[in-house]
Amino acid sequence: MRLRSSAFAIPADHAEPIGGINTTPLIDVLLVLLVMFIITIPMQINEVPVPLPQAGPAPAEQQQPHLLTIAAGGAVMLDGRAVSRAALAGPLxxxxxxxxxxxxxxxxxxxxxxxxxxxxxxxRQAGISRLRILPNE
Incomplete structure (x- = not known):
């Protein structure tokens, strides 16, 4: 009785096909999915509250925008006047x-x-709620 060289030792005169399903790839995929769920579920549970504006009546008064500029060196200017971060709380x-x-x-x-x-x-500490961040040009 000779054996064929394969992953399983099957006699050479055995001519029937193997009827079993290889479940190893299925188990591998299920383990990967399990690991993905274990990793992503804590991120879905932890939430960061973001206060979104509520729709309401249109403001009757025109808003006055004040520009706060942060320069490349870190200098802060409010409406064109240089202000230190420590003194910024008062005007805000x-x-x-x-x-x-x-x-x-x-x-x-x-x-x-x-x-x-x-x-x-x-x-944020000053309690500013009407805020808009302008895009870089």
């Missing part, structure tokens, strides 16, 4: 209390992200 509080005021932020393309993040933290 005045803008927060004015119902017609809106803040627009423009950042230089070469500015560091850290400068932007620190400025946004000051804006």
């Amino acid at each position: 509080a005045v803008l927060r209390d004015d119902p017609r005021a809106a803040l627009e932020i423009k950042t230089d393309q070469r500015a560091r992200y850290d400068d932007f993040a620190q400025t946004m933290a000051v804006v």
